[in-house]
Structure formats: C-alpha cells, structure tokens
Amino acid sequence: MSERNSYTPAAMAVDTVIMPNSAEAIAEAARRILAGECVAVPTETVYGLAADATNGEAVARIYEAKGRPSFNPLIVHVGTMDMARDIADFSPTALGLAEALWPGPLTMVLPHREDSPIADIVTAGLPTIALRLPSEPTMRRLLSKVGKPLAAPSANASGQLSPTLAAHVEKSLGGRIGLIVDTKHPPHHGLESTIVAVREEGIELLRAGPITVEQIGAVTGTGVSEALTGKIEAPGQLLSHYAPSKPLRLNAIDADEDEYHLGFGEIGGDSSLSLKGNLEEAASLLFDALHFADASDRHRIAVAPIPETGIGVAINDRLRRAAAGSAG
Numbered sequence: 001m002s003e004r005n006s007y008t009p010a011a012m013a014v015d016t017v018i019m020p021n022s023a024e025a026i027a028e029a030a031r032r033i034l035a036g037e038c039v040a041v042p043t044e045t046v047y048g049l050a051a052d053a054t055n056g057e058a059v060a061r062i063y064e065a066k067g068r069p070s071f072n073p074l075i076v077h078v079g080t081m082d083m084a085r086d087i088a089d090f091s092p093t094a095l096g097l098a099e100a101l102w103p104g105p106l107t108m109v110l111p112h113r114e115d116s117p118i119a120d121i122v123t124a125g126l127p128t129i130a131l132r133l134p135s136e137p138t139m140r141r142l143l144s145k146v147g148k149p150l151a152a153p154s155a156n157a158s159g160q161l162s163p164t165l166a167a168h169v170e171k172s173l174g175g176r177i178g179l180i181v182d183t184k185h186p187p188h189h190g191l192e193s194t195i196v197a198v199r200e201e202g203i204e205l206l207r208a209g210p211i212t213v214e215q216i217g218a219v220t221g222t223g224v225s226e227a228l229t230g231k232i233e234a235p236g237q238l239l240s241h242y243a244p245s246k247p248l249r250l251n252a253i254d255a256d257e258d259e260y261h262l263g264f265g266e267i268g269g270d271s272s273l274s275l276k277g278n279l280e281e282a283a284s285l286l287f288d289a290l291h292f293a294d295a296s297d298r299h300r301i302a303v304a305p306i307p308e309t310g311i312g313v314a315i316n317d318r319l320r321r322a323a324a325g326s327a328g
C-alpha cells in the first residue's frame, strides 16, 4: 500500500478551513482537488464533497471522510456536455433531457462508456453512471478551473442529513476534510437532485427531487415509472438514509410540548418552512430546519402537512425517510 493510501484515525484529524466564496477560494479548492484531496463545495441542491473523479485514491478519500459503504456509487458532476459525452452514452431521450434541463438539479443514470476516464471506485461496479451538470455558479467555476469531472456525494457523514449550509458541513465532517467553500446563503433548491435512469425501456425515477416527473414527461413525451424504494440499483435510497437523531412525526397539525413543530402555510409551528405556503421556499429551508430542530432542546420533531404537488413530492419523500430513519 502506498503512503498516500494509508490512513490512520490520527491522519484524518485535519484542520478544516472555511473560505467564503471568492476567486481565491475557488483557486484553493481546485489546487487541493488536483492534489487528490476532497473539498466541500456548494451546489444548487446541497453541499457536495468533491474529488477528481478520474483519480481513484482521491475518490477513496470521499468514502473515507463520509464513512460511506463503498458499494454506494457516486454522482459525477461535469462542466460541459462534451465532458458528459466522454463519460456516458446519451440516447436521443437523454440528449433531449440534457438540452432542456441542464444545467440544473437533474441526475441521469446512463450507460457508462468503456473508454470513460472515470475511476472504477466511483461506480462501485455498476455498468451505469450517474451524471449531472450543475447550475450553481461556484460549482461551475470550480469545474472549469479543475477541467475534470468531479465525483461529489452530499457533504455529510454517511446516514446523516444533507448539508445546505457550510456550518452543517463543518458539524458533520469538521476535522475530516481540509476545506469548505461557503456561499453564505441557502442553496437555490435545498433538496438533492432528482435522479432518473434513462434506459431503452423507458425512464425510471430513482429519487424524487427539484425536477418533477411532470417536467421530465413534458420533455420526453413519455411517462416516468417509479423505482421500488431501496432497490439495489440506488443503494443510497434506503428509507433510513436521511436521519435526524430524534423521532420525527409527519402531518402534524398540532404538536406536543416536547416536540419542535415545523410549520407550513397556515400552521405556524415553532418556526415555519414557509409562512406563505410556498413549496420552493420550504424545500430550500427543509434541511436547515431539520438540523435546527434536531439541535433544539425538545425531544421530538413534528412537521406540518406538506402538499403532495410539485417539489412537495420530494419534500415528503425526504420527510418519510427522515421519519423512518430517525431514532425511536
């Protein structure tokens, strides 16, 4: 085993630097990534923990920092369509989706090209690869500065809530990663990207997200089928994936004294995901609100009903997973 490969717990205790987003921060992030480190960067969905996807050792550091089971494949982020086509085979349907919905919070699972430059560890042995072309300006600048595809899962320890603020990343991975680039504002969407598998037989939804099945259907003119939860092909989709440490109750009109109540619309709660009842606003604040409720002095969390329309489908999906995975 080479020296760079050998990790001890002591070697993991690194200083975690937080740099406000700037040209200097992006240059530093690119320098570290090209040196084989992984770095936390904002995207339009949640913070990602990014490494050079062509460098297996660098990608291994992502798994190590997150404590993630290595059978769980990673999403590869690209800066350009040319880069995407060097990695995956695009059917006419996939091309149509890319043209209509990229850059943006859509991840497509596509056939992985034989001559792809991506390190094997990224796909964890699958013949397919998950690709996304993000819209967040910071991430796009970083992709262009590095000039390589970036493997990036959400920047949280495995099994914890996804981070939407630099402070969440620091709490979860501080001491385990060297750099966090901080945009100082919540992400545009705040929920992980929609994942679809684009196959000859049709399109399958693997994870609900900011891009709705209606939007996808409008582009392709076909229906979108839904994967069974926990199916092996999307191992990260296990019900227990997004877990706060406290018991969580859904569709709560009222809350008990020991519950932190997250409101929506007319239900005010202790704090509201959106007083106006705006689903986009609720999505962008959801994980921060769950982090906050989890850290409060109440013993349980209750969440007001969220309408099952638009991005509300993805919000309810994350809440059900949080309820299933939470303690108790």
Ligand code: TXA
Binding pocket: 043, 045, 046, 047, 048, 049, 072, 073, 074, 075, 107, 109, 123, 126, 128, 129, 130, 132, 152, 153, 154, 155, 191, 192, 193, 194, 195, 206, 233, 234, 235, 236, 237
């Ligand atoms: O918004 C997002 O997608 C964020 C930001 C950072 O880009 N990333 C993210 O990554 O949520 P992660 O690793 O937390 O979730 C990726 C999901 C996992 O459930 C994984 O199992 C699935 O994508 N996945 C990756 N490659 C796959 C493949 N070839 N086939 C099926 N599922 C795949």
Ligand code: MG
Binding pocket: 153, 154, 162, 236
């Ligand atoms: Mg994740």
